[in-house]
Amino acid sequence: MITVESVTRKYGTFTAVDDVSFTARAGRVTGFLGPNGAGKSTTMRVIVGLTRATSGTATVSGRRYVDLPNPGLEVGVLLDASAQHAGRTGREILTLAQRFMGLPRHRVEEMLEIVGLTPNEASRRVRNYSLGMRQRLGIATALIGDPEVLILDEPANGLDPAGIRWMRDLLRGYADRGGTVLLSSHLLHEIEVIADDIVMIGNGRIVSQGTKNDLLHAAGTVVRATDLPGLQSALDELGIAATTSEDVLHTDAAPALVGKVALEAGIALTELRAADGAGLEDMFLKLTAASQRDGAAA
C-alpha cells in the first residue's frame, strides 16, 4: 500500500505538487493520470525519496521509503527507463541490482526471460536499446527483488502494441496476486484499460479520484430506445436531466434508474449501458483543460 498525505513540492514560487493525497491499495492497479507537467513524476519521486517534499508525507507499506532497509525487496521502482549508464549491458544493469539487493544470481536470467529480453539482447549495451527494450529492462530491475509494491512512471512509453498488452497482463496478474501497482500515464486509454482506481492530477492538484467504475458511473448512462422522445419526456417528468443527440440519449442518472423509468413508461430499450471510455475521456479533458497548455485545442 502506498499512502500519500498532503504532499506539496515547491520550486521557488512555482508549486509543482500542491497538497496531493491519495492511497494506492494492495491488490489493485492505481492509475495516476494527468497531462504532461501535471506533477505525476514529482509526486512519484517524493514517494521514493529522490525529491524532498516541501511538506506532507508519503509512506510505502506504512513506512517512509528511506526507512526501508533494503527497498528493492519491497518496492519495485521504474521512474525513467532511459536513466541508465549507456555503456553497460542490459544484463550488467540487472546484475548490479541483483548484487545490491543480495539476491541469488539466477534471478538475473529469470527476469530477462520474464520481460522478454533474449540473451543476445541482454549482452548488448544499453545505448543500442530501443525505448521499448529499456522499458523491459527497467521493469526487470523493478521486479527482480520480488517486491509487493510497484511504482512505474509512464511504463508503456515506447512499447509497441504487443508490448503494451504484455505490460498490461503482467501488471494485472501482479495486482491479482495481491501486489500494489501505482502507474502513471498521460494517456487516458492506457489507464482506462488497466487501472482499478484512478487518481487524476492537473496543475499539481488532484482533480478527481476514485474507482474506475465510480468515475465511469459519474460520467452517466448511454441509452438507445425505439421511442427516444418518449423516454426523454418520461425522464423530464421525474426531473432527471437528459440530453438527446441523434439516436442516443445521455444522462447522469444510473443505468438501473433509467431502465426502471423506461419500463414504467413502456418504452423498449435497444441499448442501456454506463457511459464508456468516451465519457471518461470527456471528463479527463474537462478536468484537465484548465491545466493543459493547449487546453482550448483539446
Add this chain to the structure above:
Amino acid sequence: MTAIAADIRPIAAAHRIPLLRLTQVELRKMFDTRSGFWLIASIAITAVLATASVILFAPSDQITYSTYVAAIRFPMAVILPMIAILAVTSEWTQRSGLTTFTLIPHRYRVITAKAISSIALGIVSVLLAFAIGALGNLLGAGVTGTALVWNMTLTESLYFVLGNVLSLLIGFMLGVLIRASAAAIAVYFVYWFLLPTIFSLLAASVTWFRDLQPWVDFQYAQSALFSFEGALTGEQWAHIAVTGLIWLLIPLTIGLGFVTRAEVK
C-alpha cells in the same frame, strides 16, 4: 509474484544492505563499462610507457628505482582522479543515480562506498606501479649496464601511496561537489595544473606570499610526499593538513551537503 523463495525475502528485507556489499558493487561499476575498463587499464599501460621512457631517455646516472616511480606518478596523477570523478559523476551525468539512490536511499552510504572502492583501487594501482617500476629497474639496469639502485625506503613508499590517494580524493571531492563529468574533469585540470602555476608565479613575484605558499598551495605541500627525501617534518605535515583542509575537506563537506539534499532527476 515470481517466487524467490519465500524464506529469503523477509530476512533480507529486514536487513540494511551492508556497506561491504555496496563497496563491492561500486567497485564492479568502475570496471563494467568499456570506458571504465580502459581508464583503469590505462594505469598499467601508461605505467609501462613511463617505465620504458625512463629506460630510453633518462641519463644513465639517474636511473634508480625512484626515477621509475616518479615517472609513473605523472600519468597516475591524472588517471586516478578521473576514475574517482567518474565513479561519482556518472550517477548524475549518465542518470544511473535514479536507480542507485532508489535501491539505496541513504545517499551518504553510496558515496562512502564509492570513496572506499576508489581508494582501494587507487592503492592497488600504486602497488601495481611499484611492481612495474621494479621490473623496469631490473630491465633498465640490464639494458643500460648501469648499477641496480633500490633507493626507496618503506616510509617513502608509504608517502607515495598517500600522495596518490590524496590526488584521487581531490578528484572524488570535485565529483561530489560538481556532479557533472565534463565540468569536474575540467575543474580538476584547473586545480591541478593552473592553480599551482599561479601560486608559484605569485611566490616568485610577491615576497610576502613566498612564506605563505606552503600553507595555501595544496600541491606544493603535497610535493614533499614525492620528494623521496626521507621522513617529513612536523611542519611539512602541518602544511599538508592545512592545505588539505582548505582544498579538500571543506569543499568535500559542502559537496556532501548538496549530494544528500539535491533532487535526483
